[in-house]
Amino acid sequence: MIQIAVIGYGTVGSGVVEVIGRNHDEISKKAGEEIYVKYILDLRDFPGDPYEDRVIHDVAAIMEDPEIKIICETMGGIRPAYDFTKQALLQGKSVCTSNKELVATHGPELIRIATENKCNYLFEASVGGGIPIIRPLNYSLTAEKIDSIVGILNGTTNFILSKMETEGADFAEVLKEAQDNGFAERNPEADVEGHDACRKIAILSSLMTGKNVRYEDIYTEGITGITAVDFRYAKSMDMTIKLLAVSVMLADRLYAYVAPFMIGRDHPLYFVHDVFNAVYVHGNMLGDSMYYGRGAGKLPTASAVVSDVVDCARHLGKTIMCFWDSENVQLAPVDERIGRFFVRVAASAGVSKRAAERFGDITVISPQAEDEFAFLCGPVSEAEFAAKAAGLDGLISRIRLN
Numbered sequence: 001m002i003q004i005a006v007i008g009y010g011t012v013g014s015g016v017v018e019v020i021g022r023n024h025d026e027i028s029k030k031a032g033e034e035i036y037v038k039y040i041l042d043l044r045d046f047p048g049d050p051y052e053d054r055v056i057h058d059v060a061a062i063m064e065d066p067e068i069k070i071i072c073e074t075m076g077g078i079r080p081a082y083d084f085t086k087q088a089l090l091q092g093k094s095v096c097t098s099n100k101e102l103v104a105t106h107g108p109e110l111i112r113i114a115t116e117n118k119c120n121y122l123f124e125a126s127v128g129g130g131i132p133i134i135r136p137l138n139y140s141l142t143a144e145k146i147d148s149i150v151g152i153l154n155g156t157t158n159f160i161l162s163k164m165e166t167e168g169a170d171f172a173e174v175l176k177e178a179q180d181n182g183f184a185e186r187n188p189e190a191d192v193e194g195h196d197a198c199r200k201i202a203i204l205s206s207l208m209t210g211k212n213v214r215y216e217d218i219y220t221e222g223i224t225g226i227t228a229v230d231f232r233y234a235k236s237m238d239m240t241i242k243l244l245a246v247s248v249m250l251a252d253r254l255y256a257y258v259a260p261f262m263i264g265r266d267h268p269l270y271f272v273h274d275v276f277n278a279v280y281v282h283g284n285m286l287g288d289s290m291y292y293g294r295g296a297g298k299l300p301t302a303s304a305v306v307s308d309v310v311d312c313a314r315h316l317g318k319t320i321m322c323f324w325d326s327e328n329v330q331l332a333p334v335d336e337r338i339g340r341f342f343v344r345v346a347a348s349a350g351v352s353k354r355a356a357e358r359f360g361d362i363t364v365i366s367p368q369a370e371d372e373f374a375f376l377c378g379p380v381s382e383a384e385f386a387a388k389a390a391g392l393d394g395l396i397s398r399i400r401l402n
Ligand code: HSE
Pocket: 129, 153, 154, 155, 156, 157, 191, 196, 295, 296, 297
C-alpha cells in the first residue's frame, strides 16, 4: 500500500480524493499497489464528509510520517504551498500539484530539489486541467524539436468569448452570467486579464526550451476590451476571437505572448468552444499535433493530479527526468513580432486615404457599427503598428489576426 496526503481540500483536493475513491481498483492496478489517502490537510473541518476522519490541521503530521510517500498539493497560491512542497521534497516525498502559479514561479528549483532527493515534482494538472500536455511534452515528444505551441489555456475566458459570439452579448453581461452560474470566479481578474494563461504558457515554454521562461517577461493582454461589435466584424469575415497563449521559435529566438486574436475556420483552435482548452503543438519531425479537453473543473483537474500520483508510485525512489533548467530564456521583444491587424476607427472624411497612407495595402471591411471605418493591415511589426496607429485619428480598437 502507498499512503498519500492531500493538502488543500477545496475543489481540486476533494476531487483528488473522489477520483481515488471512485476509481480505486483501476488506479491501484495501474500504480502497482493500493493508493490510500491517509491525511487531508485543511484549515477547516468537514463534518459529515465521508473522509472527515482523515482531516488534519497540522502539516507536521504529514511531514513527520515516514509512511507518506506522495503528497498532492492542491492549495493554490505561493505561500504556504511553496514551503510545504519544499519541505516534502527535501524529505524525499514526491509532490503532485495543480498549482500553476507555484510551478511557473518556482518550477526549476522544486524540480532540482526533487532530483537531489530521488523523488518527483509533477504538475500535469497545472496546464490544461485534465488534458494530458505536460506528459506529452516531457515523454512523448522527446524526439522532436518543438518550434511552436499555441493554446487556448483558460476555460473561463473561452466560455465568455464563446457566449459573446453565440449570443451577441457584451463582455460585462456574459461575465456576470458566468459568475452567477459559478463558471467564473467572483474575482475574475487572473482569468480575464490573461494572467492565468500567461503562467500556463510560461510552463509550456519552459518545457519546450528546457530552460526557464519567466512569466513576468511574457507580454499579456486580456479580453476585457473585446466587444459585441468586434464579434460582428469577426463574423462578417467568417472568423472568431480567441484568447491565445503563444510560444513560437523564430530564427532561434523565442516569442511568447498572450492576447486576443481573430482566427479563421482554417485555424485548428477555431472550433474550441466553451470551457474547453486545446494546445496546438508543432514539432520539426511530427508536424502538427493537438491536445484537447476539459481545461478546468473538479474531476478533470483531479484526474490529472491522480495520474501524477500513479506515475510517482511507479517511480518510488527514482526521479523521472524533466528538462527545465533554471537559466532564464531571453525572450525576443514582442515589439518585433510581425503580424496582421484588424483596426476600427471613427469614420471621417478621408479616413480611408489616411489609413492607406500609413499602412500601405489595406483591406476595407464593411462597417458593422454606425460611423465607423474598419480595415485589415499588415504584416507589420508591433512597434511599427503602434507608431502608425497612434497618429490615426479616432482609433477605436485593434485586434491581432492569426
Ligand atoms: N481559472 C482557470 C480557467 C482554472 O478558467 O481555466 C483552471 O486553471
